[in-house]
Amino acid sequence: MSLPHAILTALLEKPSSGLELTRRFDRSIGYFWSATHQQIYRELGKLESDGLIRALPAEQPARGQKKAYEVLPAGRAELARWTAAAQDPKPQRDALLLRLRAAAVVGTAGLEADLARHLDLHRRQLAEYQDIERRHFPPGRDGPEDRLRHLVLRAGIDLETFWTRWLAHALAEVAGLSGVTGGTASSDGAGTTPPR
Amino acid sequence: MSLPHAILTALLEKPSSGLELTRRFDRSIGYFWSATHQQIYRELGKLESDGLIRALPAEQPARGQKKAYEVLPAGRAELARWTAAAQDPKPQRDALLLRLRAAAVVGTAGLEADLARHLDLHRRQLAEYQDIERRHFPPGRDGPEDRLRHLVLRAGIDLETFWTRWLAHALAEVAGLSGVTGGTASSDGAGTTPPR
DNA sequence: GGACACATGTAAACCGTTACATGATTCT
DNA sequence: AGAATCATGTAACGGTTTACATGTGTCC
Numbered sequence: 123m124s125l126p127h128a129i130l131t132a133l134l135e136k137p138s139s140g141l142e143l144t145r146r147f148d149r150s151i152g153y154f155w156s157a158t159h160q161q162i163y164r165e166l167g168k169l170e171s172d173g174l175i176r177a178l179p180a181e182q183p184a185r186g187q188k189k190a191y192e193v194l195p196a197g198r199a200e201l202a203r204w205t206a207a208a209q210d211p212k213p214q215r216d217a218l219l220l221r222l223r224a225a226a227v228v229g230t231a232g233l234e235a236d237l238a239r240h241l242d243l244h245r246r247q248l249a250e251y252q253d254i255e256r257r258h259f260p261p262g263r264d265g266p267e268d269r270l271r272h273l274v275l276r277a278g279i280d281l282e283t284f285w286t287r288w289l290a291h292a293l294a295e296v297a298g299l300s301g302v303t304g305g306t307a308s309s310d311g312a313g314t315t316p317p318r
Numbered sequence: 319m320s321l322p323h324a325i326l327t328a329l330l331e332k333p334s335s336g337l338e339l340t341r342r343f344d345r346s347i348g349y350f351w352s353a354t355h356q357q358i359y360r361e362l363g364k365l366e367s368d369g370l371i372r373a374l375p376a377e378q379p380a381r382g383q384k385k386a387y388e389v390l391p392a393g394r395a396e397l398a399r400w401t402a403a404a405q406d407p408k409p410q411r412d413a414l415l416l417r418l419r420a421a422a423v424v425g426t427a428g429l430e431a432d433l434a435r436h437l438d439l440h441r442r443q444l445a446e447y448q449d450i451e452r453r454h455f456p457p458g459r460d461g462p463e464d465r466l467r468h469l470v471l472r473a474g475i476d477l478e479t480f481w482t483r484w485l486a487h488a489l490a491e492v493a494g495l496s497g498v499t500g501g502t503a504s505s506d507g508a509g510t511t512p513p514r
Numbered sequence: 515g516g517a518c519a520c521a522t523g524t525a526a527a528c529c530g531t532t533a534c535a536t537g538a539t540t541c542t
Numbered sequence: 543a544g545a546a547t548c549a550t551g552t553a554a555c556g557g558t559t560t561a562c563a564t565g566t567g568t569c570c
Contacts, residue, residue: 206428
């Protein structure tokens with residue numbers, strides 16, 4: 123139940139067409155709320171028929187034409203309501219942690235490469251966030267909106283910092299175990315490097 | 319596409335019935351892969367008809383009877399395959415960060431209480447993880463499976479540590495702004511406390 | 515035997531993903 | 543005119559969530 127509110131936020135920051143929104147959901151807002159263009163178009167239609175946004179008048183009802191939307195007062199009110207409402211955190215789902223737990227039972231064979239790949243992905247993301255911080259939040263300059271946006275960015279930076287550290291540690295650990303780990307009653311006997 | 323593998327992992331750790339699995343998905347595995355009992359029963363049926371698990375023979379085909387499952391060799395092989403396969407990280411979705419970004423536009427009114435509540439929830443979770451670490455991973459004792467499980471737990475601890483720190487910081491920031499923040503062309507004029 | 519917790523299951527609504535369709539604009 | 547790109551949209555599928563249904567064992 124958050125996609126409509128993500129769109130309302132994006133539209134308040136800047137009225138946009140569906141494709142422009144899609145682009146922005148690939149950066150910025152998309153860093154913590156991703157969405158595909160199909161979701162966005164579907165939701166834009168719903169928001170419009172609910173009277174929360176409206177298409178900017180541009181006399182182009184045709185199919186391949188740009189159609190920009192802006193937020194109506196009712197939409198702003200709904201976003202304010204949602205922002206202030208109590209919400210429980212979503213239960214976690216992390217496939218990588220699950221895979222490590224599975225590896226404790228079936229062995230770590232083949233895991234190392236993907237851990238290294240994830241480490242690289244998180245390092246890149248971290249670098250991107252730090253770059254944004256350098257460009258958008260130079261020391262000293264922050265109005266009230268900037269402080270909140272900076273706070274959000276700090277969460278991203280600190281999270282990626284955590285993941286890069288943890289993955290580096292995990293990689294060292296898995297490399298140390300190298301090969302056969304577990305499987306109490308395993309039936310697969312593929313040979314791997316024995317511990318020295 | 320990870321729920322079946324979460325179930326396979328849980329069943330390898332200990333053969334269980336549907337309800338027992340549901341209980342374990344409220345703790346342990348559920349800390350990083352949540353699932354409801356309906357998902358679990360449906361998936362158990364699918365896994366059984368796919369020949370990856372089987373019901374332990376207990377001569378109880380009736381409805382209100384416990385039915386325990388164990389993993390077959392094909393199931394173990396599938397889990398090993400999945401564990402080693404490359405997988406891209408899922409795009410992030412965090413409603414709380416989205417709400418802060420929204421608050422930069424519609425104001426922070428009402429946010430503080432829920433931030434404080436989240437901080438409390440994360441503190442409790444952190445305490446629970448630390449308690450598990452104390453009980454299950456006393457210093458010095460670790461076989462190879464334990465090292466991996468401990469690694470997973472460390473991720474949980476470090477993540478919760480991050481969130482408690484970040485939320486404490488966010489709370490101080492939002493309290494500092496107290497009240498009206500943004501809205502460039504707002505139409506709602508509800509009065510809040512002015513900055514002193 | 516009535517109430518309650520245990521245990522498994524069905525049904526429907528909702529959201530997200532993937533594949534495809536179609537019109538408009540621009541470039542060669 | 544044909545190809546590529548921009549822009550919006552439809553359709554189908556699959557996973558998740560929520561509500562409800564049903565049977566069993568136990569306790570008073």
